[in-house]
Amino acid sequence: MTMQSTTFGVDLITFFHPGFWDCADESAVIALGDSDPRAFWDRMLDALVASGIDGIELTFAPFDWRTAVRAYGNTAGFVAALSARGLHVMSGFFADVAIGGDLDDPARRAAHVESARAYAEFLHAAGCDVMVMGLPMRRSWDHVPPMFVDIELARGVAAFCHELAAATLGHGVRLALHTEAHSIFCTARDIDLLMLLTDPVYVGFCPDTAHITLVGSDPIAVVERHKDRVLAAHWKDAQGRVTLREPIDAGIHHAHRPLFRALGAGEVQWDAWIALLDTIGFDGPSILEIDAVADPAGELRRSRAYVDARLAHHARARLELVG
Secondary structure, three states: OOHHHOOEEEEHHHHOOHHHHOOOOHHHHHHHHHHOHHHHHHHHHHHHHHHOOOEEEEOOOOOOHHHHHHHHOOHHHHHHHHHOOOOEEEEEEEOHHHHHOOOOOHHHHHHHHHHHHHHHHHHHHOOOOEEEEEOOEOOOOOOOOOOOOOHHHHHHHHHHHHHHHHHHHOOOOEEEEEOOOOEOOOOHHHHHHHHHHOOOOOEEEEOEHHHHHHOOOOHHHHHHHOHHHEOOEEEOEEOOOOOOOOOOOOOHHHHHHHHEEOOOOOOOOHHHHHHHHHHOOOOOOEEEOOOOOOOHHHHHHHHHHHHHHHHHHHHHHHHHHHO
């Protein structure tokens, strides 16, 4: 396996822009997907064919597995719809924990585990063996009482991750933690802490190059330290920085979007990234992610063209080195 032969998927958040759906806002997109899931999914999958992408990463509703099953009747029907278009499920993003937040409530934790278990059963049936999970967001620095992302909090989060990962692994699906700016798993220090406290047999890593960059960390250096844990990777570019002392509220994810860039237009050092993944023999899901764009197929074609050019450059460089 070399990076030259890598296949690429897309996280379906790329299709969350109201402009693509001729909707007024994101709430209307959600309502559209809920009211007519078959038409919604057919339109999205047809656009993916035009984008040159190989597979998908499912995410929150209506881009989730439950809506997909509603659209096509059952898991087999969904897989058939993908296969007819030359697509497959590469990974599944489990958004419940990032959206649901508080892990202190035992009932909520148990509900998350059961939801992940059902999701893993679906993913396995769909031929996928990686679930990517985001962790809760931090609280604003001036929140009362304050939230400290320290060893005590991290131990509890690690225990929860172990429980959930054991449930998904029971269905043959491995768990990978996703980096998200302003979450409890965003800075290089946060990542090092939770990677240290989690068992690599159960818990893997899904670095997101853009989110690591936004908080001022180096995705290349971070992944080098945890290269044996990488199960999936989000290829995403960014320009600029966020601070951990800005308000963290319901709009924080929208605040990130102006800083995201098309691949090659930001700060991520893609040649170094490709070389590192090639060196470690990475062969997991490579997910191109562009948050909510009006022309997803066009943006994905441009991103794929850029990545293919960098992969070709890397392959030539390797041949010159050998020769």
